[in-house]
Amino acid sequence: MDSAPSSEREPVPPPSSEREGVAYLPSSVTRSTKLLVAGHFSVGKTTFVSSVSEVEPLRTEEAMTHASAGVDDVAGLPHKTRTTVALDFGRLTLNEELVLYLFGTPGQPRFLPLWHDLAKGALGALVLVDTRRLAQSDAILALLEEQGLPYAVAVNEFDGAHRHALDSVREALDLTADTPLTACDARDRASSLHTLITLVSFLFDRMEPTP
Amino acid sequence: MNGPRRARDLVRAYVRTGGLTRPSRDLDLSALVRSTTVAPPVEASGEERRVLALCSRQRALSVAEVAAHADLPPSAARIVIARLMDHGLLTTPTRAHITASPDLLKEVLDGLRALV
Ligand SMILES: Nc1nc2c(ncn2[C@@H]2O[C@H](COP(=O)(O)OP(=O)(O)O)[C@@H](O)[C@H]2O)c(=O)[nH]1
Ligand SMILES: [Mg+2]
Numbered sequence: 001m002d003s004a005p006s007s008e009r010e011p012v013p014p015p016s017s018e019r020e021g022v023a024y025l026p027s028s029v030t031r032s033t034k035l036l037v038a039g040h041f042s043v044g045k046t047t048f049v050s051s052v053s054e055v056e057p058l059r060t061e062e063a064m065t066h067a068s069a070g071v072d073d074v075a076g077l078p079h080k081t082r083t084t085v086a087l088d089f090g091r092l093t094l095n096e097e098l099v100l101y102l103f104g105t106p107g108q109p110r111f112l113p114l115w116h117d118l119a120k121g122a123l124g125a126l127v128l129v130d131t132r133r134l135a136q137s138d139a140i141l142a143l144l145e146e147q148g149l150p151y152a153v154a155v156n157e158f159d160g161a162h163r164h165a166l167d168s169v170r171e172a173l174d175l176t177a178d179t180p181l182t183a184c185d186a187r188d189r190a191s192s193l194h195t196l197i198t199l200v201s202f203l204f205d206r207m208e209p210t211p
Numbered sequence: 212m213n214g215p216r217r218a219r220d221l222v223r224a225y226v227r228t229g230g231l232t233r234p235s236r237d238l239d240l241s242a243l244v245r246s247t248t249v250a251p252p253v254e255a256s257g258e259e260r261r262v263l264a265l266c267s268r269q270r271a272l273s274v275a276e277v278a279a280h281a282d283l284p285p286s287a288a289r290i291v292i293a294r295l296m297d298h299g300l301l302t303t304p305t306r307a308h309i310t311a312s313p314d315l316l317k318e319v320l321d322g323l324r325a326l327v
Contacts (some may be wrong), residue, residue: 018269019280022272025272026270031309032240032241033309034240059290060279062286084225087275091273092322094319094323094326094327095318099273101240101275114285121241121309122313123311123319124311197324201320203311205314210222
């Protein structure tokens with residue numbers, strides 16, 4: 001927020017077509033890319049996106065029909081149950097031309113169609129985990145692996161949570177040796193930014209042709 | 212853009228398929244859009260007007276931001292935006308499709324490091 005590449009500083013006054021209260025990108029920004037912030041319910045995705053985003057995070061809501069997702073966990077539910085899935089996102093302007101969007105991605109497998117859309121074209125994903133509920137992260141890791149989306153894992157260290165050694169978390173989640181695993185405080189901007197840097201370093205390294 | 216039916220048609224198509232109607236072009240939620248017009252055409256629907264009123268000719272917003280500010284579900288926003296692009300009323304400032312390349316990842320990494 002205080003680090004927003006501020007629209008207020010743009011020399012030209014906003015044309016009448018712009019709406020007040022909308023944080024437009026600087027006029028020099030012409031390219032965008034995205035990362036996902038994934039994790040199960042209440043693991044800290046919204047908190048994470050809010051702490052790193054340069055603008056007030058935004059939220060949209062998508063109506064989903066359970067039956068249309070074609071998954072088996074809806075067995076027993078009335079045929080056309082509809083739920084709303086909230087998607088919150090934030091952004092970081094990285095240089096004069098490029099902006100990065102961060103999408104907090106709901107983990108429930110019944111939101112699969114939305115997931116596919118979000119994952120498509122994403123550079124990678126940061127998976128937030130809570131050591132008190134590690135098992136709930138399995139489905140999300142499986143989904144990412146299925147989609148071939150590279151990821152790094154960050155333990156969101158809630159107060160009072162039993163601090164696990166990262167090694168035991170790695171083992172519990174059955175992560176490969178090269179998967180980055182860090183601890184972070186999703187409420188803290190610097191800590192959250194560092195986990196993103198870890199993720200993108202990993203994404204970069206795995207792309208570099210190994211000699 | 213033909214007549215006042217389109218808004219209703221849009222809503223109906225959207226409801227019928229539970230939000231899974233495909234837009235006329237592949238539009239990522241992170242894709243950037245700008246307006247090309249000063250005033251919406253007379254035949255534009257309410258939703259199209261809302262989106263056009265929001266988009267700036269100078270400064271881009273992503274599809275996701277348009278959806279949030281226009282209070283549309285992302286899937287509906289993509290349909291409206293794709294249609295407005297088909298009619299030349301919205302455009303994207305992005306020259307080429309952006310894919311994960313070492314250059315792009317390096318650029319993202321440098322950008323993030325500069326923020327710490
Ligand atoms: N103590 C503590 N609380 C947190 C942390 N991250 C998130 N929370 C809280 O946990 C709850 C769920 O977080 P939220 O970001 O909404 O999770 P989401 O469902 O994944 O988006 C909220 O009440 C947050 O304030 C953290 O690092 N430490
Ligand atoms: Mg949330």
